[in-house]
Amino acid sequence: MQSDYSRYFSHNALGVKKSQIRELLKLTAKPDIISFAGGLPDPGMFPVDWIREAAGAVLEKHAASALQYGKTEGVDPLRDQLLKYLGRQGIPVNREQLMVITASQQGLDLVTRLFIDPGDVILCGAPTYIGALQAFNSQRPRVMGIDLEDDGIDTVRLAARIRELAAQNTRPKFIYLVPDFQNPAGVTLSESKRREIVDLAEEHDLLIIEDTPYRQLRFEGEAPPPLISLNNRRVLSLFTCSKILLPGFRLGWIAGPPQLIEKLVTLKQSVDLCSPTFNQFILAELFEKGRIEKQIERIRQAYREKRDLMLEMLQAHMPREKGVSWTRPEGGLFLWVSLPERVNTGELFQQAIEKKVAYVVGEAFYPGGEKKNSMRLNFSFPTTEDIREGIQRLGRLIRESL
């Protein structure tokens, strides 16, 4: 038998390539490398005692349900808590507008399967979240990136692109946005742009996927309204517990129009039947005890301090040259460094590894790989010591490269 199995593969599977970025990330995992490359929460912040207490309470009170299969749309105690939690954030939804998912990556996969045929158009920011691009690419769409500005996606270009497509009788299947502290760039979509985009969606009969993993991690300033609060007929919002609590539970939720939620539940049945019930009950217990909002407050404070430190170190150690700049995110996990166009951060990466510091090569976040002079830095995971030392190493590397 041939050891090459590709003759059995579907066209979609043939199109799926191993993520180069994940291969690069493996290089950053060596213990002596200071890595700003991951997107991990700070494990020192995990509220281990609260988890232990909640897990114990669940096994005491709800073992028969919490260890059994659950409803595909999520177990009732969690959904009830989520409705209240969303309500407190100005997102008034009812049960028919909400489903639990196996973290927001599953949400990206489900919306891709719900909407995308090969060749369909998806609009998104450029750069944008790699995991979304991976989910989208599993159905071979045309992903069109629209440049980001300091206040989010360039809505003039977005509108122009939609009109161009309309002239070719093409309606994008959806606009994908990470409005708050965007991954990778850290920028936040302004309120006026949010309203423009919702109007564009109405005008051109489009849907919007709003991905909100970092929204609750705001360090300062006022939060613009969630897109779903501006239009609940055209917006599906994805949420995750990975950044506000911990990723190891693999839990998230989607809010949106009941007709879409119903169809997504049907799709989810064939994908994994239901999300982990044990974890859902633990999360419900943590909400009920008021732990989640306390935890969010703790994380905000810790990450704000790390962001401040990283900004301070960048200010002190990055070369003062035209074309060298970085974003100042008001929240989230990431900031984005741009270098003069002659610098290729992909080529620089090997030298960075030799100098024992790592970042994510910015190119990976562009649907078409179009820009090569940027990098993403994560400030949530590294210790303050590592931020100090790592940014010094990075500054030296970049100074030498210029």
Added chain:
Amino acid sequence: MQSDYSRYFSHNALGVKKSQIRELLKLTAKPDIISFAGGLPDPGMFPVDWIREAAGAVLEKHAASALQYGKTEGVDPLRDQLLKYLGRQGIPVNREQLMVITASQQGLDLVTRLFIDPGDVILCGAPTYIGALQAFNSQRPRVMGIDLEDDGIDTVRLAARIRELAAQNTRPKFIYLVPDFQNPAGVTLSESKRREIVDLAEEHDLLIIEDTPYRQLRFEGEAPPPLISLNNRRVLSLFTCSKILLPGFRLGWIAGPPQLIEKLVTLKQSVDLCSPTFNQFILAELFEKGRIEKQIERIRQAYREKRDLMLEMLQAHMPREKGVSWTRPEGGLFLWVSLPERVNTGELFQQAIEKKVAYVVGEAFYPGGEKKNSMRLNFSFPTTEDIREGIQRLGRLIRESL
């Protein structure tokens, strides 16, 4: 805006229908109905104390890893335990041949996405597991059911079908089998048929998906070898912790050729990044403490007693008429009742609900809905009291209908 969103849906999503069977199952959930319809483990068997102990140990020893993101292929401590566990069952695999999944339903979804384009042929038993049909149908294949016999799928018909297809230049993408205590029929594929099927696969260059949720729940008799132990180049085997421990963790694993596992890991990245790490660490801890094999022994004993009771009650209360028969499974969770062809169990279902007893209508398990005179009965979930009373009600109903 139109409230019908179907204009946005992909062709695959348009083809996915709400499961009628799940709608029927909702009817069976009323508290006064004795239901043999579900496929749930007995919650009374969940080893709550062991779970509490293991969760505590994980939070004590591994919190930083167990609450964080994990590798897509599964966390090392669990994969190490699974390799040993599979080795003890005569399935010698290495790390490259094994990945953790979010329970075996995800395995069915991943293999469907890996192999199936619309119109591709899948061969399987008729009847077969509904969840597999749902996963397959999400990519719109042609699913061809081959009749089951008391010792599993009819290999003469299977071979004939493969030859017919070959004459049309069509190679099935895979053969899907539940070799042990098949869901829904409870029958086990004999060793000689296993060898025939593996030979057929070699002859016609086919792959086999072996789904083994019940294999460890053997009450008596000797287990035929797993298909993967007969051929490790053409067989992908799916495993789940749902039936040997509990479903609420949503954990399973796949063993198979390294080239296929590698590709499945890449697909899984875009689907959910990784399976719940907290749960993986707890499962690893339970394996390490020897709890899993003890738990399997406890479940075997409990389910054997329930199966014996159900068989005894069927013997006492079912009409003695030609065409009335049922299977005598040597393990698993289900048995299968066949009635004379003039009886339509779908039509009988409403009367059953009125008589406060429920089953799954057999038709749902046929890829083409071809047989209408059978039903699936589950004996793992109901109490012994309910089995006594429920089978009496069912016998009365069937006697009246004949």
